[in-house]
Amino acid sequence: MRLRSFGEMGTHLFNQNLKITQLGKSGRIEEAIKVFSQMTQKNTVTYNSMVSAYAKNGRIRDARHLFDKMPCRNLVSWNTMMAGYLHNDKVEEAYEVFVKMPKRDLFSWTLMITCYTRNGELQKARELFNLLPDKQDSVCWNAMIVGYAKKGLYEEAKKLFYEMPVKNLVSWNSMLAGYTKNGEMRIGLQFFEEMVERDVVSWNLIVDGFVEVGDLDSAWKFFKKIPVPNVVSWVTMLCGFARNGRIVEAQDLFEQMPSRNVVSWNTMLAAYVQDNQIDRTVRLFSEMPEKDSVSWTTMINGYVRVGKLDEARQLLHRMPYKNIAAQTAMISGYVKSKRMDEASQIFNQIGTCDVVCWNTMIAGYAQCGRMAEAQFLFNQMTNKDLVSWNTMITGYAQAGQMDKALEIFDVIGKRNIVSWNSMIAGFLQNGLYLDALKMFLMMRKEGRRPDQSTFSCGLSACANLAALQVGEQLHHLVLKSGYVNDLFVSNALITMYAKSGRVFNAELVFRDIGNIDIVSWNSLIAGYAFNGYGKEAVELLEVMLIEGVAPDQVTFVGVLSACSHAGLVAQGLKLFKNMTQIHKIEPLPEHYACLVDLLGRAGRLEEALKMVLEMKVKATAGLYGALLGAARIHRNLELSKYATEKLLKLEPHKASNYVLLSNIHAEAGRWNEVERTRVLMSERITEKQPGCSWIELGNQVHSFLSDDAAQPRIAEVCSILKTLTAELKSRTCVSDMKSSLLDIL
Numbered sequence: 001m002r003l004r005s006f007g008e009m010g011t012h013l014f015n016q017n018l019k020i021t022q023l024g025k026s027g028r029i030e031e032a033i034k035v036f037s038q039m040t041q042k043n044t045v046t047y048n049s050m051v052s053a054y055a056k057n058g059r060i061r062d063a064r065h066l067f068d069k070m071p072c073r074n075l076v077s078w079n080t081m082m083a084g085y086l087h088n089d090k091v092e093e094a095y096e097v098f099v100k101m102p103k104r105d106l107f108s109w110t111l112m113i114t115c116y117t118r119n120g121e122l123q124k125a126r127e128l129f130n131l132l133p134d135k136q137d138s139v140c141w142n143a144m145i146v147g148y149a150k151k152g153l154y155e156e157a158k159k160l161f162y163e164m165p166v167k168n169l170v171s172w173n174s175m176l177a178g179y180t181k182n183g184e185m186r187i188g189l190q191f192f193e194e195m196v197e198r199d200v201v202s203w204n205l206i207v208d209g210f211v212e213v214g215d216l217d218s219a220w221k222f223f224k225k226i227p228v229p230n231v232v233s234w235v236t237m238l239c240g241f242a243r244n245g246r247i248v249e250a251q252d253l254f255e256q257m258p259s260r261n262v263v264s265w266n267t268m269l270a271a272y273v274q275d276n277q278i279d280r281t282v283r284l285f286s287e288m289p290e291k292d293s294v295s296w297t298t299m300i301n302g303y304v305r306v307g308k309l310d311e312a313r314q315l316l317h318r319m320p321y322k323n324i325a326a327q328t329a330m331i332s333g334y335v336k337s338k339r340m341d342e343a344s345q346i347f348n349q350i351g352t353c354d355v356v357c358w359n360t361m362i363a364g365y366a367q368c369g370r371m372a373e374a375q376f377l378f379n380q381m382t383n384k385d386l387v388s389w390n391t392m393i394t395g396y397a398q399a400g401q402m403d404k405a406l407e408i409f410d411v412i413g414k415r416n417i418v419s420w421n422s423m424i425a426g427f428l429q430n431g432l433y434l435d436a437l438k439m440f441l442m443m444r445k446e447g448r449r450p451d452q453s454t455f456s457c458g459l460s461a462c463a464n465l466a467a468l469q470v471g472e473q474l475h476h477l478v479l480k481s482g483y484v485n486d487l488f489v490s491n492a493l494i495t496m497y498a499k500s501g502r503v504f505n506a507e508l509v510f511r512d513i514g515n516i517d518i519v520s521w522n523s524l525i526a527g528y529a530f531n532g533y534g535k536e537a538v539e540l541l542e543v544m545l546i547e548g549v550a551p552d553q554v555t556f557v558g559v560l561s562a563c564s565h566a567g568l569v570a571q572g573l574k575l576f577k578n579m580t581q582i583h584k585i586e587p588l589p590e591h592y593a594c595l596v597d598l599l600g601r602a603g604r605l606e607e608a609l610k611m612v613l614e615m616k617v618k619a620t621a622g623l624y625g626a627l628l629g630a631a632r633i634h635r636n637l638e639l640s641k642y643a644t645e646k647l648l649k650l651e652p653h654k655a656s657n658y659v660l661l662s663n664i665h666a667e668a669g670r671w672n673e674v675e676r677t678r679v680l681m682s683e684r685i686t687e688k689q690p691g692c693s694w695i696e697l698g699n700q701v702h703s704f705l706s707d708d709a710a711q712p713r714i715a716e717v718c719s720i721l722k723t724l725t726a727e728l729k730s731r732t733c734v735s736d737m738k739s740s741l742l743d744i745l
Contacts, residue, residue: 017045024053027293028321030351044072048080055084058354060093075101079108086115110139117147138166142174149178154187173201180209185218200230207233211240231257235264242271266294273302293323300326304333316346324350328357335364340373359387366395371404390418397426402435417451424457428464436461437470450477452486459492468500484512491519498527518552525558534566538575553585560594564601572598589620596623600630605639621650628660640664655681 016039023032032053039046047070054063067073067081078101085094098104098112109132116125129144141164148157161167161175172195179188188209195202203226210219223229223237234257241250254260254268265288272281281302288295296319303312309330316322316330327350334343347353347361358381365374374395381388389412396405409415409423420443427436440458443450450458455478462471475493483489490513497506506527513520521544528537541559544551556579563572576595579585592615599608608630612619628643644661651657658681665673 013039013041013043013046017043017049020046020049020053024049024056026321027057027323029053029057029059031321044070044074044077048074048077051077051084052080055080055087058088058352060084060088060090075103075105075108078102079105079111082108082111086111091115091119091121106134106137106139110143113140114143117143117150120147120151122147122151122153135165138164138168138171142170145171145174146178149175150181152182154178154184169197169199169201172197173199173205176202176205180205181212183209183213185209185213185215200226200228200233203227203229204233204236207240208236211236211243214244216240216244216246231259231261231264234258235261235267238264238267242267242274245275247271247275247277262288262290262292262295265290266292266298269295269298269302273298273305276306278302278306278308293321293326296320297323297326297329301329304329304336307333307337309333309337309339322350324352324354324357328354328360331357331360331364335360335367338364338368340364340368340370355381355383355385355388358383359385359391362388362395363391366391366398369399371395371399371401386412386414386416386419390416390422393419393422393426397422397429400430402426402430402432415448417448417454420448421451421453421457424454424461428457428461431464433461433464437465437467450481452483452489455481455483455486456488456492459489459496463492463496463499466500468497468502471496471500485514487513487515487517487520491517491523494520494523494527498523498530501531503527503531503533516549518549518555521549522552522554522558525555525562529558529562529565532562532565534562534564534568534571537562537566538568538571541575551579551583551585553588553591556583556585557588557590557594560591560598564594564598567601569598569602569604587615587617589617589623592617593620593623593626597626597630600626601633603634605630605634605636609639619646619650621647624650632664637664637667 016035020032020035023029023035032050036042036046036050047066051063051067051070054060054066063081063084067077070077078097082094082097082101085091085097094115095112098108101108109128113125113128113132116122116128125144125147129140132140135141141160145157145161148154148160157175157178161171164171176188176191176195179185179191188206192198192202192206203222206222207219207226210216210222219237219240223233226233234253238250238253238257241247241253250268250271254264257264265284269281269284269288272278272284281299285291285295285299296315300312300315300319303309303315312330312333316326319326327346331343331346334340334346343361343364347357350357358377362374362377362381365371365377374392378384378388378392389408392408393405396402396408405423405426409419412419420439424436424439424443427433427439436457440450440454440461443454455474458474459471462468462474471493474496478484478489478493490509493509494506497503497509506524510516510520510524521540525537525540528534528540537559541551541555544555556575559575560572563569563575572595576587576591579591580587592611595611596608599605599611608627612623612627624643624646628640628647631637631639631643641661641664644657644664647654647657648661658677662674662677662681665671665677
């Protein structure tokens, strides 16, 4: 009886240990903790199972704490702790455990060597490999071969492969995997033909290699040649069709599968989600004989993609056990819809969030401009990655707080290209073009290689500064870096040359573009407009229409502006009519501003005012600015006053509007009104931004702030400016020049 009781106790303990392991694997860590804490009898296996459960769910500190408290450790305990660190990318901590191990087996060595090879730390892996006591086993050899091949060091991999004392099929497949997983399909095929023995894994590697490089026809050809395909073969081919949007072929293959595992069902489910076929997704989900956490997460993500957030939330509630990936998908859906309070509710329900979940929430707050909440979460994070830091930089940049973005940037331990691009783009978005260029130069000095985004931002900064020489230098760098065919860079080059007055260079760049998009057309049209080439802008629009490219709102802003600058009144009015009636494009305030400017320059002020009063869109500062410009050109004091007062209502804190109104009254000799306007300005504007000018000299852009005592030779500059002003006043100048000088002074 005692023996049976002992046997029953042993069986119960075994079952409890197994339950902890299964709960840990399925992400149900809280349930695993509950089972562990309620167990009256525990053995070393129990502790090992719980350490593993903690580690697999990202709670590595809890895992280490339990490991240190273990009454008795065996070799499996040490290996489990080391594997836990490696699972959480804590390589240094794993190596510390490895060093302290009282005894190591082949698994210990293989685990550490494999970890280094996967991280690309081949020198450390090789040092351990050289210290390996017994080199007869092929496992560590294979790990080293895979590591070298993964890095593209095929000669080293091949040398090690041929030095192996005993090669097995895994060794051959490891070498083959090095080629196929790096997209080296020509060499991989050659090696495949040389293999003395092949198994289904070899064939699957070839099929998978072709799938990864997007050659589905070759993948299908080899799939059909597999002597006895297994479920991995079918799933690999199925994934290829599904990921590339070939849904019909994926569906046919799915129907032909002799046996389906949960991975194949999930693959088909993901294919329907990717294709936004939510009804088919729901139907397939309901037919699945077995569902795992991936199935539920994919289905929730499907609802999120099509905006059915309530259905996604209901499914999350029905999920048998909560999964952090599913919860993150739900949070992501709320974030995209800017429903941050509901996203926060889900986030707060998660016991232990992974870095993706944290980043999703922080990005959501940042996108909504709620930077205080984003900063609060960021401060709480213990496992920040580069995405976390870069998200904060972007968030502060979008909020116009570049000083805080710079603070974040300065304390990042290791920056990547996204960090630099986020800062450069942030300066650009906030009109700090000189700072954007300075950041670009700093990046170059630190040896960072710019990418297409960096070049696009740098060229845009040059365009806004009309810094032609710097822009030309960037163009040379673009050519050297191999981004000359990048569409974003080419479009930025068009704008840079056009805004710097080099329309011919802009045309050359345009002609060299292989695949012109709407932005390319719009950039050149805007370039013509900017430089007063109205006829050329209209002609380019006609070519664009002949080419079958549909113009958009931006196109017509450019071409109407060009007509305005060139005085093509009839042409401009006709184009505006075509825009609304033929192309069915709803006019924006910018279009009306162009027309107001067009009519105003021609002296047709009554028509311009009538258009402003009758238009259906809400007026903007730019539109009243155009009306004001026309009124001042033709000395229409009442219309000037009307437009300026409208500007003051729209932009009550912009100093230039008060200066304009003051100048208008001054020109009319209304000095009481001048004084009243100045008083109003001092009451409403507490902090005035200093004026800024810049000049490009000796391949450098120099900036000058007004009233900057620290500027070298400021007294001399002011003296020369006064002399020039006096000289200008002594000559016959148009009234516009007079008013401009008043603005400057």
